[in-house]
Amino acid sequence: MSTTPFNQTLDRLRDTRFWKSIFRRGPARTNRTRSLAIFGNIFLHILPVKVREKSLRARATYYLGSFSFFLFVVLSITGALLMLYYHPATPQAYRDMKDLRFVVSNGVFLRNLHRLAAQAMVLAVFWHMFHVFYRGGYRPPHEFNWVVGVVLLLLTLFLSYTGYLLPWDQLAFWAITVGTNIISAMPVLGKQVRFQLLGGNLVGENALLRFYVLHCVVLPLLAVVFIAVHFWRIQKDGGLTVPEDDERKN
Amino acid sequence: MSEKTDYEAGLGSNALKNPQRIVFITKKTSAKVKGDVGKQLMSYPHVILREAIAFQLLVIAMVLVALLWDAPLEQLANPLLTPNPAKAPWYFLGLQELLHYFPPLVAGIIIPTLVVVGLIVIPYFNVNIQGKPLWATNPAGRLRVVIATLAALVIVLSVFRAWTVLVPTFVIGGLLLFSYPAPSGDRNSGQFLGSRPISWWVMTWFIVVALTLTLVGTFFRGPGWSWVWPWSSHGA
Ligand code: HEM
Numbered sequence: 001m002s003t004t005p006f007n008q009t010l011d012r013l014r015d016t017r018f019w020k021s022i023f024r025r026g027p028a029r030t031n032r033t034r035s036l037a038i039f040g041n042i043f044l045h046i047l048p049v050k051v052r053e054k055s056l057r058a059r060a061t062y063y064l065g066s067f068s069f070f071l072f073v074v075l076s077i078t079g080a081l082l083m084l085y086y087h088p089a090t091p092q093a094y095r096d097m098k099d100l101r102f103v104v105s106n107g108v109f110l111r112n113l114h115r116l117a118a119q120a121m122v123l124a125v126f127w128h129m130f131h132v133f134y135r136g137g138y139r140p141p142h143e144f145n146w147v148v149g150v151v152l153l154l155l156t157l158f159l160s161y162t163g164y165l166l167p168w169d170q171l172a173f174w175a176i177t178v179g180t181n182i183i184s185a186m187p188v189l190g191k192q193v194r195f196q197l198l199g200g201n202l203v204g205e206n207a208l209l210r211f212y213v214l215h216c217v218v219l220p221l222l223a224v225v226f227i228a229v230h231f232w233r234i235q236k237d238g239g240l241t242v243p244e245d246d247e248r249k250n
Numbered sequence: 251m252s253e254k255t256d257y258e259a260g261l262g263s264n265a266l267k268n269p270q271r272i273v274f275i276t277k278k279t280s281a282k283v284k285g286d287v288g289k290q291l292m293s294y295p296h297v298i299l300r301e302a303i304a305f306q307l308l309v310i311a312m313v314l315v316a317l318l319w320d321a322p323l324e325q326l327a328n329p330l331l332t333p334n335p336a337k338a339p340w341y342f343l344g345l346q347e348l349l350h351y352f353p354p355l356v357a358g359i360i361i362p363t364l365v366v367v368g369l370i371v372i373p374y375f376n377v378n379i380q381g382k383p384l385w386a387t388n389p390a391g392r393l394r395v396v397i398a399t400l401a402a403l404v405i406v407l408s409v410f411r412a413w414t415v416l417v418p419t420f421v422i423g424g425l426l427l428f429s430y431p432a433p434s435g436d437r438n439s440g441q442f443l444g445s446r447p448i449s450w451w452v453m454t455w456f457i458v459v460a461l462t463l464t465l466v467g468t469f470f471r472g473p474g475w476s477w478v479w480p481w482s483s484h485g486a
Contacts, residue, residue, distance in 0.1 A: 090327070139379050
């Protein structure tokens with residue numbers, strides 16, 4: 001691997017005491033140190049140390065689960081930046097949107113990226129679920145990870161939906177009004193559930209605050225927890241399901 | 251999932267000795283587990299590298315689109331000014347389309363609940379796990395059940411005039427009947443459709459209906475939820 005001057009420098013860096021003190025290992029030249037690179041790292045140890053070559057082929061997953069996760073990462077970063085310019089109050093929230101457009105440097109770009117990634121994540125998660133279904137990825141011992149997936153789907157939809165209200169424009173207000181009216185159709189509890197969600201009988205400033213807290217704190221935290229369980233279960237369940245065609249051939 | 255006999259556990263997982271992972275093997279459907287694992291690769295660097303490349307491609311694509319497309323922002327929220335139509339976000343427009351045909355309790359509560367419950371229980375039914383072709387056993391009897399189910403579905407949907415559900419149901423139902431093996435043994439429907447399990451048909455029907463409803467709700471619905479063409483002046 002290490003032939004170019006860049007790689008040689010990198011390898012020398014990896015041999016320093018400082019590098020080793022951080023990563024608990026030197027360069028990963030042998031399978032032993034490569035294993036260490038995975039399970040000796042708090043973030044990577046959620047992955048298996050080795051994987052089947054067949055499950056790494058693009059058509060095994062189309063990286064749809066990975067893309068779902070990466071979009072979640074992009075959303076967390078752009079979301080944190082957006083929070084710096086946002087007040088969950090009426091009508092200040094709407095003015096903040098205007099400021100993002102006309103005052104904040106690259107504010108439009110920031111908002112575009114967040115909104116785009118949000119749409120893409122809903123798409124990616126649905127597509128991932130259907131792809132997992134068609135390759136039989138829900139079969140034992142993966143049953144429970146499928147259930148965890150359904151929870152993640154609901155979290156993704158709810159994240160997207162709570163974020164939809166935050167700009168406090170006509171689009172936001174009426175989409176949430178239409179949506180939450182449906183909840184009233186629920187027998188017995190409908191009115192109460194809607195009242196709790198909105199903090200009132202109408203979509204107003206209490207609703208904005210509640211959706212803000214759900215969108216920026218509660219739901220992302222839940223999503224992180226369930227994503228962690230989802231990934232950990234892939235490893236514990238013995239790796240991914242390989243599409244049948246690939247399983248038969250070599 | 252309920253019968254214990256479906257599984258065999260490999261024992262010998264004394265963690266103090268040589269740690270081994272317990273492998274659960276299904277007796278009937280263990281083609282996946284029993285088969286040769288084939289070549290394996292170290293996650294570092296093979297998985298890490300691929301994921302890093304996927305991440306970079308994604309970010310590049312996102313940045314490009316975010317430079318060209320602008321997030322919408324309308325007028326300040328005004329509870330006194332109802333837009334017509336007031337639309338939910340696109341991923342709920344399928345539901346809104348259903349609400350146009352069915353009472354709110356059915357379209358807004360019962361159907362979504364059934365969908366979520368249906369998704370959760372998929373892996374806990376052996377039919378879905380074994381995935382045997384629908385027509386493999388007792389084809390004539392199953393054909394009768396299929397026809398009765400389709401007929402009931404078509405009648406209910408017609409009573410509610412839910413024709414944006416009806417059309418995709420006709421298409422998938424038609425393909426399902428078409429996939430029935432001809433008595434002569436001549437496989438007119440081709441190997442692919444003829445060998446699909448029931449779970450495949452139900453999921454495909456669900457996806458096609460959901461897609462149709464979402465597209466119709468997004469592009470073909472105007473004031474009062476009336477039908478509009480996306481290119482007519484009413485649209486958008
Ligand atoms: C935030 C949402 C989600 C994220 C970040 C995510 C992430 C992932 C990743 C990275 C994988 C590895 C392989 C692949 O890409 O296919 C995976 C596998 C899997 N996912 Fe998801 N997922 C999400 C939602 C879902 C949903 C909605 C379902 C289904 C209801 C689901 C069910 C599964 C199952 C069963 C596997 C194992 C598949 C196999 O054994 O082949 N996931 N997920």
